[in-house]
Amino acid sequence: MKQYSDIELDALREFISVGTGHAATALSKLIDKDITVKIPHLDLVPVGQVPDKLGGPNLPIVGLYFKVYGDIEGSILLFFPQETANTLLTFLMAGLPGSSGAEFDEMAQSALMELGNILANSYVNALASMMDAQILISVPYFSSDALGAVVDFLLIEVAQAGDYALLMDTVIDSPGEKLAGNFIIFPDTPSLEKIFRKMGLR
Amino acid sequence: MNIITVGIGELRVSKDECILESISLGSCVGVALYDPGTKVCGLAHIMLPSSASSVRGMSNPTPKFADVAVKKILEDMQKMGAVKSVIVAKIAGGACMFRSAMADPAMNIGERNVAAVRQLMRDEKISIIAEDTGRDYGRTIQFSSTTGKLLIKSAKVGNKEI
16 A cells, blocks of 8 residues: 655645635635635545545535546546535526425536536646646536445546545535535546656655 | 445355445445355445456455455355355446536446446356346445345435345
């Protein structure tokens, strides 16, 4: 199992803070609310423990998945508890009938995918300019279900390369509203090395 | 009754009365095996079709791979007294959890997992007597060692027993 030094973890924390900071700014502008970014949480955990670390396998969430390619390869998952996704929709689709519960109609799905698109693009663009690299993301993929079922797709990707996942999770939050969401990035191992090189650690 | 949770990429076998459970399967597949005579049962929560597909070729592949899990679960069950020729299987999971404007076959690892499990069962001459696989929703499964029934719970489509 690959171990990471404290310096490496600090560098990664700094790296993803910048990305998430940009995403939070984008979200703040979109819904006109203050959004704060918590200090990123980095943890090297057995793949099977990831759902528990993120809130438990039964938590109902909306997940937006993006394939990352270019100079960094891997995946990004942005997720919100379903309740939060419904709150976000009331801000995004002001005036239109909101959705509630676990069912998201096509309009709600499109709105959330577009939101995810904007946030994920802000995130990777910030990382790309920091690394002076080119990072692209796929179209958004949408899922609404229990957390365990939504994230197992990502864990499967990680599990192909090893039994541990370097979990890089950042929570974005709004003080006034219950708007907590999580940003998770899983770069593959060669991409992590590239990040370390760019941060002057290699 | 004693509930034993089988985590992602793990497997458990038991000869005692119990419920074997896996929580929130998405593209993963739950493989429940059962000897109706001795009531020895097992559940594997597999993530990937084959250890040969591993990018780097792990020296010590774990039961997260269907091929490793099926071999190990049959060995473990037989050690507890199960008779291989009467073991039957029920499988669940293998959903495609994400949808998008653009279809991408790479997203459908669930389907490949189910296909791999079916092939492994054919190779081991074990019949799959019931299954609930594919589609686009997560499943929590509970397998009863006393009845051999597999309860499938889904927030989206409700519960059913196979």
